[in-house]
Amino acid sequence: MVVHDRAITNALSYVLTLGITTLLITGLTVGAANMLENQQRDATREELETIGNRLASEVTRVDTLAQQGGAATVSVSQPSRVTGDRYSISLLHGASVCSGGRLAASVDTCLRLTSIDSEITIRVPIRNESKVSLAVADEGTFQLRANATNTTGGSEVASQDLSSRIGVGEDVSRDTLSLVGGVGNRPPVASFDFEPASPWSRQPVTFNASDSFDPDGSVTEYRWDWDGDGAVDQVTTDPTATHTFSNGGGYNVTLTVEDDESANTPRSQFIDVSGLEYNRDMTAVGSDDATITFTVTNNAGREVEITHVLVDPADGSIDSIDGGNEIDIDADDQDGELDDSFALYDSGRIVELDDSATLSDGSTATIEIGDFEDSTAVNMNGKRVRIGLKYNIGGRTNSTRFEDVV
Structure with missing residues (x-):
């Protein structure tokens, strides 16, 4: 009997080829993922260093200003994220926290920038002759302050962690620096x-x-x-x-x-x-008090058209509105209504009216919404309800939102 090894050899070669191909694909995939991760980390580090060097130059700037007259403040805005990550900034003093890595052991004042998500930290050295501090001035802005009355040479720096909320843009190269104060009295910072x-x-x-x-x-x-x-x-x-x-x-x-x-x-x-004013008169009506009613007055100075209604009861067990006219708006100019029942979600529900309601300037409309239900009709007395009214006015959209207890 003659044994033919060719078929066995071909099958074995095919299996080996599949195995090698799988290993190559797996290796390429893992390698590509590692390469992308390394590229992102390099980009994060580069952006942190860019921000750190810019801030370091501003510390030198405010220090120089202080040396000229005793006190100075510079207001600085920075990006809120680096490569999509949040980051924090600290202004530190002491060789134990500043030296190491790329910095010499003699460096005792530095900026430390840390990417929160990727946990990448870089340090940038700072030279200063004045007492420097770092403080939040307003949302998106923080202040570098220097006072030359303490010129001890590299004097202690106040440390304050600055989270990513202290950013106003995504572009690292954007220059949003502005001088707030110089020599002499520094003006106040207004915020409200x-x-x-x-x-x-x-x-x-x-x-x-x-x-x-x-x-x-x-x-x-x-x-x-x-x-x-x-x-x-x-x-x-x-x-x-x-x-x-x-x-x-x-x-x-x-x-x-x-x-x-x-x-x-x-x-x-x-x-x-908003010119559509709620008159603080929400009450329950109907045989089972499952419907609420209230009035709004148009003080917008021109005609408005109510097109949508937000309904959000605080009681989470109330999950739907059903009845005859689920939403009925009785207006002087043109009535509005929604005849279909609808479900209520945890955050309420915005519904579009079947027929919008038009109110002339100075007119008042009565609005009824109901019946509120869980498995059956709900007595709305004592219930808290949030209402929103979306309306058109002069070609643009506006809204009125309020919350009241029935």
């Missing part, structure tokens, strides 16, 4: 926020300027210009103030803070005040 963030007309809005400060003294006065016309409408010595806008529209609110040496700094923010 307001609540609610989306107010409606005749709703009290609280403005808080507590984050304003003076780098070399104290803030003595807060001047508020509510409509951006350049005229001061209210002056306070307290950082908080309350204002009510009579009509809807856009307002450029300007705060000017003054320090104890009469230096002042302005800061403006745009606030969009």
Whole structure:
């Protein structure tokens, strides 16, 4: 009997070829992944070094200014992320934390930059003759300060960790440096926020300027210009103030803070005040009190058209709205309605009206929403509900949002 080895040899060669090919593909895949990871780490390190060197040059700058007259402050903005990662910045003193790696053992003042996600850390040496500190000035900005009254040569540096919130852009090469102060008195830094963030007309809005400060003294006065016309409408010595806008529209609110040496700094923010005003009259109606009703008044100065409604009960067990007219808007000009029942999610539900509602300036509309249900109708008395009304006005979209207890 003759044994033919050719078929066995061919099969064996095929199996070996598959195995070798698999090993090659696996090796290439792993190698490519490692190469991409190494490239990303190299890019992260390069961006951190770019930011660190720029900051180091600014430390030298503020140190030189201080040597000329005793005190100086430079305001610096930096990117918020490097290659998509968050990072922190610390200004450190001491050879134990600064030396090592690329830095000589004699280096005792440095910037330390660390990528939070990839855990890459770089250190950049700094030479200074003044006492230097690092402080947050405002969102997206921090301040380098130097005081030449303590010229001990490389004197201790205040250490403060700066998270990625201290960034205003993604472009590492972007130059957003600005000189805040120089020799002599340094002007104050103005900052404020307001609540609610989306107010409606005749709703009290609280403005808080507590984050304003003076780098070399104290803030003595807060001047508020509510409509951006350049005229001061209210002056306070307290950082908080309350204002009510009579009509809807856009307002450029300007705060000017003054320090104890009469230096002042302005800061403006745009606030969009909705002209569709909730009248604080939410109640439960119907045979089982499962429907809520309330009114809104148009103080926008022109006609508005309500197109969408947000419904969000705080009680998470309420999962749907059903009934005759699920949403009914009784307006003087044109009524609006939604006849279909709909489910409610944990964050509420925005629904588009089948028929929008048009309100002329100064008119009031009555809105009914219901019935609220879990497995059966829910008595809404005592329930907290968040409502939003989206409307068109003069070719643009605006909204009114409010929350109340039925």
